[in-house]
Amino acid sequence: MNKKSWIQDLKAIPYLLPFFVAYLLFTILPIFKGLEMSLFDWTLVRKMEFVGLENYKEMFGDPHFWRTLWNTTLFVILTTPTMVALALGLALLANIKTKLQTFFRSSFFLPSILSVAVISFLAIFMLQPYSGFVNTVLHSVGIEAEPFWMADKVLAWISIVVVTLWWTVGFNMVLFLAGLQDIPDSLYEASEIDGASRWDQFRHITLPQLVPIGKVILLLQILASYKVFAQILLITGGGPGGATRPLIQYIYEAGFRQNNLGYAATMSYALFFILLILSIIQLRNQRLEER
């Protein structure tokens, strides 16, 4: 090594160091710390004793772990296809060339900027029996039923899914919109000369051209949905009877209510691997698209 390259190496350090330190401390270190914690009986106050793989054994035999993992998966299954379809529909509406275009885009996106606390309590107050907005609307159009949205398993899931779609679809709509506008006009012009109808154009040009961005949205959506926690905690609290409780809520409760951080870290590891596999698939897909 000659002297000059040493100097160049040193010059780069001040630029890299601040990011590097924060990254190491708060992104990389937790992975190893989590591994350590999962091997110990570890309370909120301190490390207790080494228990080897006991936490992992407990996890595999814990019906609550499997139940909440299933609830999270159910959330993914319920929200992903509906989200992609709704986002595409909204993007098509928001792509119509009209004076209303900005109004459409802003309206579809507006819920996305609200805090999870706000949208959750909007949902609670709109859906509450007797005095909530939705039930009073039902009554005023002659429907006498009094649905208890949060007390029934199916209704609770419907509420969570609808609220989540409303809250987050704007983001995916914007991605589809960008995809729509990347389709060259010449494709449509050429097909028009060939006498293609609007429906033909949609099926044979628009949809195939949207497949790449659609894949990205699909995978991002699955990834994001596996992390679901806040709106469920705030809207149903995981109820009725644990029917909607997601994995992250159970991790939180195990760690902070039952004072068992070791076990919480173990379950976090399970979530970590699910998300890791999903994001490797996602990054791979994205690289293929870029090629």
Added chain:
Amino acid sequence: MGEPNVEKKSTSKTEVSSLLEKNRDPLRKGKLTVGLIVAALFILPIIWMLLVSLKPNGYSTTNPLDWFLPPFTFTNYIDIVVDSLILRWLFNSFLVATITTILTLILTSLAAFAISQMKFRYKNFIFIFFLLGLMIPGEATIIPLYEIVKNLNMLDSYAGLILPMIASPLGVIVLKSFFDNVPKEVIESAIIDGCSNFKIFYKIILPLAKPAMASIGIFTFIGSWNNFLWPYLSILSENLYTLPVGLPVFNATYSQAYVLPMTANAIASIPVIIVFLIFEKQIVKGISFTGIKG
């Protein structure tokens, strides 16, 4: 992936092409009607929230239309501002989001500059090491993060809220690819003029990278503003709550009568709604530019 051209095509040609389209698309009217109905449904809950917040405290009705008609009053707003910590939480959220955004921009742009423009050993290795961070989900490492922040004595503090959130690998990647595209000649001529590295970074690269910086900034800000899980775990004092953590505590003290909680929600939302309506185009562009959820 999406380019930042969401608005470009639509604005300049809107008039002409909408005239053309009117004749071409027989379903146009139907589509616009559907669009209007859906848009109305999307904003209805938000408008309802804003109007409920203006009703007299304790107001209740069985006719849903009444919510949209007078009497209206501002007294709830005064009550909330005087009697609750909502303003304090609003301030906390704003402070934390702002500092998080500024620090994220500084850290990521410095690192991206080194990787994009400087020569040093193990550069590829370091870049790949940063890329790994994209695959590490914060939600899954939050329990050990809690333990680390506890050991650093930063639980229940602004520093504990901000510092763990500022090393964004996505920011480095987006900015690096943006810096890579700055024309070589510009930088070479600066070197010939005797500019130092920092001057090249500060005077040439950063001004050119404004759109990318804005995207990362908007993302970071919204992400921090809406962050729930981390402040929920790490903050104990009511004084340090951010809005997403504080609002549920406030709301939970009310059940049937929801006028006051709705006022609190409105206070929490009005600033972001205004900011959104002003910067709508930039925000939409920023999302299609980075294309990845925060």
